[in-house]
Amino acid sequence: MTAVRTDTRRLELIGFALVAVFILIFLPSVLDVFRLNLFGKYLTYAFVAVGLVLCWGHTGILSLGQGLFFGLGGYCMAAFLKLEASSVANTKIQSTPGIPDFMDWNQLTGLPFFWVPFKSLPYALIAVIAVPTVLAFILGAALFKRRVGGVYFAIITQALAAVMTILIVGQQGYTGGINGITDLRTLLGWDIRTDSAKFILYFVCCALLLGSMFVARFVLASKLGRILVATRDQEDRVRFSGYDVANYKIFVFCLASAMAAVGGAMFTLQVGFMSPSFVGIVPSIEMVIFCAVGGRHSIVGAVAGTLLVNWGKTMFSEAFPELWLFAMGGLFIAVVVAFPRGIAGLMTDQILPKLASWMGSGHAQPSPAPAPAE
Amino acid sequence: MSSNTDFLLALESVGVSFDGFKAVNDLNLYIDYGELRVIIGPNGAGKTTVLDLICGRTRVSEGSIKFKNQEITGCKEQEIVRRGIGRKFQTPTIYEDLTVFENLELSVPRGRNVAGALFWKRTDEVIERVREIAAMIFLREQLDWHAETLSHGQKQWLEIGMLLIQDPELLMLDEPVAGMSASERTKTAELLKQIIKNRSVIVIEHDMKFVESIAHRVTVLHQGKVLAEGDMQSVQNNAKVKEVYLGH
Numbered sequence: 176m177t178a179v180r181t182d183t184r185r186l187e188l189i190g191f192a193l194v195a196v197f198i199l200i201f202l203p204s205v206l207d208v209f210r211l212n213l214f215g216k217y218l219t220y221a222f223v224a225v226g227l228v229l230c231w232g233h234t235g236i237l238s239l240g241q242g243l244f245f246g247l248g249g250y251c252m253a254a255f256l257k258l259e260a261s262s263v264a265n266t267k268i269q270s271t272p273g274i275p276d277f278m279d280w281n282q283l284t285g286l287p288f289f290w291v292p293f294k295s296l297p298y299a300l301i302a303v304i305a306v307p308t309v310l311a312f313i314l315g316a317a318l319f320k321r322r323v324g325g326v327y328f329a330i331i332t333q334a335l336a337a338v339m340t341i342l343i344v345g346q347q348g349y350t351g352g353i354n355g356i357t358d359l360r361t362l363l364g365w366d367i368r369t370d371s372a373k374f375i376l377y378f379v380c381c382a383l384l385l386g387s388m389f390v391a392r393f394v395l396a397s398k399l400g401r402i403l404v405a406t407r408d409q410e411d412r413v414r415f416s417g418y419d420v421a422n423y424k425i426f427v428f429c430l431a432s433a434m435a436a437v438g439g440a441m442f443t444l445q446v447g448f449m450s451p452s453f454v455g456i457v458p459s460i461e462m463v464i465f466c467a468v469g470g471r472h473s474i475v476g477a478v479a480g481t482l483l484v485n486w487g488k489t490m491f492s493e494a495f496p497e498l499w500l501f502a503m504g505g506l507f508i509a510v511v512v513a514f515p516r517g518i519a520g521l522m523t524d525q526i527l528p529k530l531a532s533w534m535g536s537g538h539a540q541p542s543p544a545p546a547p548a549e
Numbered sequence: 550m551s552s553n554t555d556f557l558l559a560l561e562s563v564g565v566s567f568d569g570f571k572a573v574n575d576l577n578l579y580i581d582y583g584e585l586r587v588i589i590g591p592n593g594a595g596k597t598t599v600l601d602l603i604c605g606r607t608r609v610s611e612g613s614i615k616f617k618n619q620e621i622t623g624c625k626e627q628e629i630v631r632r633g634i635g636r637k638f639q640t641p642t643i644y645e646d647l648t649v650f651e652n653l654e655l656s657v658p659r660g661r662n663v664a665g666a667l668f669w670k671r672t673d674e675v676i677e678r679v680r681e682i683a684a685m686i687f688l689r690e691q692l693d694w695h696a697e698t699l700s701h702g703q704k705q706w707l708e709i710g711m712l713l714i715q716d717p718e719l720l721m722l723d724e725p726v727a728g729m730s731a732s733e734r735t736k737t738a739e740l741l742k743q744i745i746k747n748r749s750v751i752v753i754e755h756d757m758k759f760v761e762s763i764a765h766r767v768t769v770l771h772q773g774k775v776l777a778e779g780d781m782q783s784v785q786n787n788a789k790v791k792e793v794y795l796g797h
Contacts, residue, residue: 398660398669401651405644412642415604416656416711417630426663
């Protein structure tokens with residue numbers, strides 16, 4: 176509508192284009208397959224960060240349990256891959272051939288009923304989205320209808336992430352326990368461990384991420400997006416304008432969870448296993464930090480933040496493994512204290528206006544310079 | 550059992566208590582179609598609580614509230630809004646991060662479910678309606694402004710506009726001129742006279758000059774009960790009212 180608004184819209188599209196160029200062209204051309212696969216893994220976290228932009232940045236719902244949904248998506252994918260890897264031929268040394276190895280070690284003699292449907296890929300793919308979304312719906316309906324919000328919601332989601340970890344670790348005959356579901360090999364006969372498969376999966380991941388970003392953008396640009404912002408700022412006014420606020424929160428929470436789940440499934444495919452260490456409190460909070468560093472109001476910022484922090488983590492922990500956690504903590508404090516709107520906020524509030532003024536009035540339009548991580 | 554009523558809004562034997570403190574006690578209040586009622590009373594008299602009870606923000610402990618002869622106690626806030634009751638809060642409650650246009654657009658009473666909001670189209674009709682209301686609330690020139698940049702008085706008008714665009718049958722305004730300059734007050738009084746034409750309005754107000762300039766009937770609340778009711782003249786001359794309120 177306004178000059179300012181169209182400007183931010185255009186900036187956002189430029190940001191999208193930069194992200195696309197960066198992950199689709201730049202990274203594949205400078206990185207070997209090992210590093211590219213590593214960035215593919217980072218990108219799976221970016222799905223979660225984009226979801227957090229929707230539910231945290233724009234609606235004000237801080238979920239500290241997104242790892243739960245990431246993990247569920249990942250586990251649904253892993254279940255299918257594990258069953259395919261556990262054919263009778265592959266597992267004939269087991270006491271019960273044809274079931275996953277960890278079940279055999281735990282004296283299970285048959286496939287549990289809830290594992291059976293995961294023999295079908297279409298079912299597994301539907302489950303990747305449906306299981307986390309249904310859980311998010313139940314959680315959202317239970318909490319938002321009762322007007323649980325703010326810090327209470329954050330604590331409950333965090334507790335649930337912890338519960339899920341404990342459940343997975345405790346029920347190792349059904350879930351693979353603390354080791355997770357490992358030794359995944361093929362997808363409908365296609366070996367996902369080869370370099371060429373990793374290369375292709377990286378691009379699938381990129382495409383899905385860009386798709387998620389566009390979905391997020393569509394939602395935020397609609398009237399629903401403005402209702403989310405309105406809810407964040409003046410929940411009562413929205414309610415007294417005749418909207419059922421809880422429904423909007425449930426919707427956005429489900430959408431964020433579905434995105435996290437897609438990320439989890441892509442993680443399983445690219446990394447080749449899924450374990451409880453991606454479900455619990457620590458990964459959930461890390462994902463919030465990715466989003467906060469990048470800028471919780473900006474889709475592009477969240478993706479950039481995720482890549483930057485993870486790349487930093489890899490670089491840093493290769494050099495000083497024991498110091499990484501302190502660096503991460505310091506980074507979070509720095510974000511909260513110094514630039515609460517993250518990198519994206521720094522860009523739009525500080526750097527771009529300065530650039531524009533440096534370029535002087537000779538140029539009618541300020542041309543945004545590419546950010547290092549975009 | 551509450552009786553049938555011809556009034557637009559009827560509160561009968563309404564009471565509510567917070568931790569044993571009776572904020573409103575055995576209150577009876579009737580609002581007619583097309584009436585502009587002003588509620589006055591000292592601090593803590595329960596004025597805002599009465600509005601909270603009507604719009605469902607606070608649940609009644611006892612008694613009945615009927616809107617167009619239908620019980621609305623127990624309805625959710627958004628249901629009460631959809632039946633035609635709009636409410637303005639004491640401090641301007643608007644969406645600071647959105648533009649004036651968007652503030653008004655969100656208040657257009659359509660596309661209120663999730664799908665409707667997701668696939669909402671900004672039709673000419675909507676734009677027309679927003680412009681019409683914006684002109685009424687003196688913000689025609691400010692449609693593209695972010696709401697946070699408005700002055701306090703303009704924010705108050707914007708919130709009134711957000712209610713008007715919903716075209717409620719009953720409009721409840723909690724201190725609409727609080728913090729306004731003298732000229733803004735005059736304009737607001739004009740605005741109220743204009744918007745009352747098609748609806749009933751309940752106004753809570755402290756400013757007696759302003760009350761005098763707009764009121765049809767005045768209800769004086771004191772300690773959660775109706776102390777006096779009538780036209781401005783009779784209320785001002787009421788000995789009890791003088792004692793608890795005006796005499797201060």
